[in-house]
Amino acid sequence: MASDMEVQLTAPNGKTWTQPLGLFINNKFVKSSTREKITSINPSTEEEICSVYAASTQDVDTAVKAARKAFRDPSWKRLSGTDRAVMMHRLADLVGQNAELLATIEALDNGKPYTVALSENVPEFQNVLRYYAGYADKNFGQVIDVGPSKMAYTVKEPLGVCGQIIPWNFPLDMAAWKLGPALCCGNTVVLKLAEQTPLSMLYVAKLIREAGFPPGVINIINGHGREAGAALAKHENVDKIAFTGSTATGREVMKLAAGTLKNITLETGGKSPLLVFEDADLELAATWAHIGIMSNQGQVCTSTSRILVHEAVYDEFVRLFNRAVESISVVGDPFDPNTFQGPQVTRAQYERVLDYIKSGREEGATLAMGGVPIGGPAVAANGETSKGFFVAPTVFTNVKPAMKIYREEIFGPCVAVVVFKTEEEAVAMANDTTYGLGAALFTRNMVRAHRVAREIEAGMVWINSSNDSDFRVPFGGVKQSGIGRELGEAGLAAYSNIKSIHVNMEAS
Numbered sequence: 091m092a093s094d095m096e097v098q099l100t101a102p103n104g105k106t107w108t109q110p111l112g113l114f115i116n117n118k119f120v121k122s123s124t125r126e127k128i129t130s131i132n133p134s135t136e137e138e139i140c141s142v143y144a145a146s147t148q149d150v151d152t153a154v155k156a157a158r159k160a161f162r163d164p165s166w167k168r169l170s171g172t173d174r175a176v177m178m179h180r181l182a183d184l185v186g187q188n189a190e191l192l193a194t195i196e197a198l199d200n201g202k203p204y205t206v207a208l209s210e211n212v213p214e215f216q217n218v219l220r221y222y223a224g225y226a227d228k229n230f231g232q233v234i235d236v237g238p239s240k241m242a243y244t245v246k247e248p249l250g251v252c253g254q255i256i257p258w259n260f261p262l263d264m265a266a267w268k269l270g271p272a273l274c275c276g277n278t279v280v281l282k283l284a285e286q287t288p289l290s291m292l293y294v295a296k297l298i299r300e301a302g303f304p305p306g307v308i309n310i311i312n313g314h315g316r317e318a319g320a321a322l323a324k325h326e327n328v329d330k331i332a333f334t335g336s337t338a339t340g341r342e343v344m345k346l347a348a349g350t351l352k353n354i355t356l357e358t359g360g361k362s363p364l365l366v367f368e369d370a371d372l373e374l375a376a377t378w379a380h381i382g383i384m385s386n387q388g389q390v391c392t393s394t395s396r397i398l399v400h401e402a403v404y405d406e407f408v409r410l411f412n413r414a415v416e417s418i419s420v421v422g423d424p425f426d427p428n429t430f431q432g433p434q435v436t437r438a439q440y441e442r443v444l445d446y447i448k449s450g451r452e453e454g455a456t457l458a459m460g461g462v463p464i465g466g467p468a469v470a471a472n473g474e475t476s477k478g479f480f481v482a483p484t485v486f487t488n489v490k491p492a493m494k495i496y497r498e499e500i501f502g503p504c505v506a507v508v509v510f511k512t513e514e515e516a517v518a519m520a521n522d523t524t525y526g527l528g529a530a531l532f533t534r535n536m537v538r539a540h541r542v543a544r545e546i547e548a549g550m551v552w553i554n555s556s557n558d559s560d561f562r563v564p565f566g567g568v569k570q571s572g573i574g575r576e577l578g579e580a581g582l583a584a585y586s587n588i589k590s591i592h593v594n595m596e597a598s
């Protein structure tokens with residue numbers, strides 16, 4: 091292998107590995123046709139890690155052709171679900187064997203704490219693959235009684251070539267959510283990674299080959315969204331597009347996919363509310379409200395980024411919440427085991443979060459905590475030399491529903507706290523958004539809990555917690571937060587067609 095196809099890397103924790111840099115097509119790492127590369131930056135230090143090849147429109151076409159050929163090839167097409175499951179389990183095993191390395195790559199490339207990547211993201215990849223491996227030989231059709239002279243039955247068939255476009259906030263998890271059900275149902279895949287965080291999944295590509303998947307079944311490409319992503323979304327030989335990312339890009343993807351009427355699933359943005367009623371366990375609410383917005387550097391589509399609190403408990407809740415943020419949100423080096431919050435993923439995200447903080451101040455919200463960069467270019471501009479895209483956990487109180495920080499998705503460690511007077515008002519405020527991903531509510535009154543859960547326009551509701559996600563439970567949004575569901579049994583619906591077969595029993 092030519093030396094510019096891989097590079098030897100060492101992380102701050104001493105782990106050393108050979109990082110593939112190519113496009114993974116037909117089980118081989120290849121250069122892009124244009125030789126263009128994208129540089130991955132370590133968000134903690136702002137230093138270059140390495141540069142990986144970026145797919146051009148032509149490379150996307152090559153990957154799609156490989157996936158189409160693999161889809162029709164008996165080595166995949168004739169495989170039973172049971173045999174597909176064996177490969178999926180093997181991949182899950184290999185990922186487990188490389189857990190520490192993959193967590194290291196994730197901490198370096200994405201900036202998330204190593205301990206989180208190791209204890210949450212790597213196991214999630216394995217769990218999702220194993221869960222859908224379990225379904226691979228249990229996803230069958232029906233026989234339908236249509237009277238004695240005819241017979242009818244259905245079979246579930248794969249869709250074909252699936253284009254899958256993932257974001258940078260959970261590179262391993264998002265890949266697994268897409269690959270698991272697609273492979274389970276017998277599809278082939280072109281997975282486009284986010285250009286900001288390609289390294290962990292390029293390493294997994296090596297393991298895919300080792301797990302025994304035939305060439306072309308799983309193709310993994312890095313590339314710019316507007317070129318490689320768009321080429322995949324509009325490609326005439328792609329049957330399905332599954333996308334996770336911002337609502338604005340989701341809208342673009344939907345338009346591009348319309349040209350050939352592709353099957354689509356979209357998981358897009360959110361501005362999820364967290365409601366604290368007057369009878370809530372306030373300590374519990376504060377603990378979960380912290381997790382709900384500050385986990386993963388606030389870069390979670392389901393973040394409960396609007397906290398709505400009843401006027402009777404507002405001051406006490408804010409006190410407990412601020413205390414939770416102060417004591418738990420230790421910001422620092424992702425490789426330090428004490429770190430809860432690493433840097434924002436890129437300079438662009440760092441600046442975007444700081445801009446929102448500025449707008450919150452200008453619009454007159456009370457800055458109760460944080461609000462400042464604690465590393466990176468903005469600090470350097472103030473005469474200091476600190477590096478990294480770190481932002482202090484930020485809490486705005488006395489927020490008004492018209493403010494930008496209340497209406498728009500910030501995607502950072504920044505939360506807006508507002509007050510409400512009645513349950514009716516709380517529900518109306520929760521639903522006053524174009525988004526509908528998640529919602530959390532805190533109350534000791536279980537009748538109210540279930541009533542409000544039904545009233546809120548969201549794909550997921552958490553009662554007395556926030557941001558639970560489980561591979562066995564459907565995940566997705568309503569309104570402009572998405573179309574379709576991932577995870578759980580519901581996730582299978584997005585990856586197979588039902589074919590109905592009618593048989594004339596009177597034919598001789």
Ligand code: ADP
Nearest residue numbers: 256257283284314315316319320335336339342
């Ligand atoms: P961000 O969270 O950075 O705003 P996006 O929603 O734009 O991210 O990106 C999510 C994924 O969509 C990434 O893999 C990105 O490359 C891809 N993408 C961006 N623009 C397009 C586009 N026009 N068509 C298809 N994919 C895109």
